[in-house]
Amino acid sequence: xxxxxxxxxxxxxxxxxxxxxxxxxxxxxxxxxxxxxxxxxxxxxxxxxxxxxxxxxxxxxxxxxxxxxxxxxxxxxxxxxxxxxxxxxxxxxxxxxxxxxxxxxxxxxxxxxxxxx
Amino acid sequence: xxxxxxxxxxxxxxxxxxxxxxxxxxxxxxxxxxxxxxxxxxxxxxxxxxxxxxxxxxxxxxxxxxxxxxxxxxxxxxxxxxxxxxxxxxxxxxxxxxxxxxxxxxxxxxxxxxxxx
Numbered sequence: 001x002x003x004x005x006x007x008x009x010x011x012x013x014x015x016x017x018x019x020x021x022x023x024x025x026x027x028x029x030x031x032x033x034x035x036x037x038x039x040x041x042x043x044x045x046x047x048x049x050x051x052x053x054x055x056x057x058x059x060x061x062x063x064x065x066x067x068x069x070x071x072x073x074x075x076x077x078x079x080x081x082x083x084x085x086x087x088x089x090x091x092x093x094x095x096x097x098x099x100x101x102x103x104x105x106x107x108x109x110x111x112x113x114x115x116x117x
Numbered sequence: 118x119x120x121x122x123x124x125x126x127x128x129x130x131x132x133x134x135x136x137x138x139x140x141x142x143x144x145x146x147x148x149x150x151x152x153x154x155x156x157x158x159x160x161x162x163x164x165x166x167x168x169x170x171x172x173x174x175x176x177x178x179x180x181x182x183x184x185x186x187x188x189x190x191x192x193x194x195x196x197x198x199x200x201x202x203x204x205x206x207x208x209x210x211x212x213x214x215x216x217x218x219x220x221x222x223x224x225x226x227x228x229x230x231x232x233x234x
Contacts, residue, residue, distance in 0.1 A: 043210070
């Protein structure tokens with residue numbers, strides 16, 4: 001079974017609009033972490049936002065927010081006020097268990113976001 | 118934030134030769150680093166966990182004799198693709214934690230695009 005599922009291979013959004021990228025996860029661990037990364041065509045992985053399983057509040061980082069619904073095992077990324085530079089591949093990832101061994105991540109298949117004028 | 122430097126950013130090699138990729142943590146010590154591989158238009162797949170001073174842990178299906186990992190110091194891990202073949206052509210990227218004990222981010226190198234001809 002897939003541990004991280006991103007059901008949207010591609011998304012389009014108009015500049016200045018908000019967009020939600022979906023992510024659901026599957027784990028039996030009580031302690032885990034959820035990450036979103038942006039990967040432009042250059043290939044680098046740019047960290048966007050992190051949500052810990054015990055965090056009661058949804059994480060926010062500037063224009064990025066994470067809609068964490070623990071019971072539904074979803075961790076959707078919301079990008080507000082989209083910009084042309086947001087066009088990239090977006091990956092949801094999960095670390096299972098405590099950090100002790102480091103952030104060993106399982107990635108979803110990604111969503112290609114295209115921001116249009 | 119913490120910086121992870123990966124070198125080279127791209128390499129072209131002949132089939133049958135070996136290629137070494139370096140991953141350095143520039144401003145922190147990383148006892149654990151991770152190596153991922155990404156084929157075109159696919160997700161990142163964990164290959165192995167690199168442990169300073171001990172043997173690497175390989176994921177199922179990854180040939181340890183083909184992908185040699187050495188983590189000889191707290192700031193450097195190397196991945197050597199031995200006897201490379203065209204099917205090894207891929208994007209290889211490493212990651213390391215920032216400050217030990219922090220869960221909130223995995224820092225990635227810039228990645229290495231390997232082309233075997």
